Amino acid sequence: MDPTFGMCRALADGADLAEFAGGPFDVRAVVATIRPGSKHGSTLDDVPWGNFPHGDEVREAVRQLATDGGSARDAMGVLYGMCADDSRAAAAVAVPFLIPVATDIHHPHRAEALGVLASPARARHFGVASRDDFPLHRAGTQHDDYDDYGVEVTGYPAGWSVVAARVAITTEVPALLPLLNDSEPSIRIDAAYALATAADPDHTVRTALATRFAKEHDPMVLAALVLATAETTRAHPHPPTSTWIRELWQDRTLAPEVRLAAAIGWLCLTDEPVPDALHATVGALATEERVPAMDALPWMNAAAGAGEPGLLRCVRRMIHPEEPEPDDDPWASLP
Structure with missing residues (x-):
């Protein structure tokens, strides 16, 4: 089975989500292993991007933003588009790699990286204008499962993606402030939006x-x-x-x-x-x-x-x- 949608297919076939918690298909667990911002930090190729829908596309988009290779606008389009299309798991994995770019005052793509940084940390992207929905940060701690967010279009648990992105941002608050x-x-x-x-x-x-x-x-x-x-x-x-x-x-x-x-x-x-x-x-x-x-x-x-x-x-x-x-x-x- 192609691992890219393996977990999603298993869930559709009746598997228990708890079976995947903490494993290589749990974006929260994967993001927790990424150490950005130092000479000993993780590299893009250390991450199992293929375990998440469209992961390879997101990896290449992050590479474009981080290395000044290719079009920053195209890379932003990939990352934002994944979230807008309700498929943000791989974009959540990108967050720890985007933060060092966004916080580097000399990086040519820092504005683009910051502009998409918060997208996977929010569960919806269109029409969130009611008093209940507008403040998209609806829960108070990084340990919440956000079960009420349901599933993404791929079948991946949306709450896991949101938690992973928010934990990554929370970890790097000192760098973002x-x-x-x-x-x-x-x-x-954009910094206020992310924070x-x-x-x-x-x-x-x-x-x-x-x-x-x-x-x-x-x-x-x-x-x-x-x-x-x-x-x-x-x-x-x-x-x-x-x-x-x-x-x-x-x-x-x-x-x-x-x-x-x-x-x-x-x-x-x-x-x-x-x-x-x-x-x-x-x-x-x-x-x-x-x-x-x-x-x-x-x-x-x-x-x-x-x-x-x-x-x-x-x-x-x-x-x-x-x-x-x-x-x-x-x-x-x-x-």
């Missing part, structure tokens, strides 16, 4: 996000920091932070993008009915003209679907849930 102070706004945004998926029981990430927020001036980075803070707070509840985010959307001195991010983030942290003041605030700020600016936030890309931009989809799903869903074609919004 300095990116919040990078000179490029897009790097700071929001890390397990943060000691609040290291949340504290770093707050520290950066206090000295940040770019409105889109501020908005990203708010959403990242809301996401990690959803996983690790902290009432004072929830209160702070509520105050942000009411603060008329802040940029509209920041207030919108705060409104969306706060809604995901509470079960309270939508206040009239929030209705009015979002109604005034969430205009068609503001959509392109908000599209700079990766959370908005994940929320988009059926030709509906992420911002407007969030507004409809969170504030006007009574409105009907458009035909749910996830590719309709892509060029």
Whole structure:
């Protein structure tokens, strides 16, 4: 049997998932053996890529990003495409190899590596715009199995992939935190997006996000920091932070993008009915003209679907849930 889909085929035939836990087909176990970032680190060819669907394609994409060989855009397309197609196991294996590239300020592909780093750490990629789904980091520790994520299109357990990617990111939080102070706004945004998926029981990430927020001036980075803070707070509840985010959307001195991010983030942290003041605030700020600016936030890309931009989809799903869903074609919004 071709090992690439061996576990998936066995599961389809009735095998018990527990039989594979901790073995060579368990992406969590494989990622745990990868030691990046040192002269004694693992190499691409040390990893059993063939045990995971499309593993050989992902390995070559990572090689392109890491060695400056071939097209970085094509490599990104492979990695992001696997996740968007609901087949992220091999992409999770790539995460430990992407982090050293993303954190190397001299690497020509660091932005591309960082841009796809968090994709396998999130279980869905289209239309995640409801109050329950938008904060995709739904559980608090790296030991959770995420069983509620079901299976990927290949039959591989989606929760295992998500856990593996998040553990890899959590392990490298110290290396990723300095990116919040990078000179490029897009790097700071993508760093916040990645760090929001890390397990943060000691609040290291949340504290770093707050520290950066206090000295940040770019409105889109501020908005990203708010959403990242809301996401990690959803996983690790902290009432004072929830209160702070509520105050942000009411603060008329802040940029509209920041207030919108705060409104969306706060809604995901509470079960309270939508206040009239929030209705009015979002109604005034969430205009068609503001959509392109908000599209700079990766959370908005994940929320988009059926030709509906992420911002407007969030507004409809969170504030006007009574409105009907458009035909749910996830590719309709892509060029």
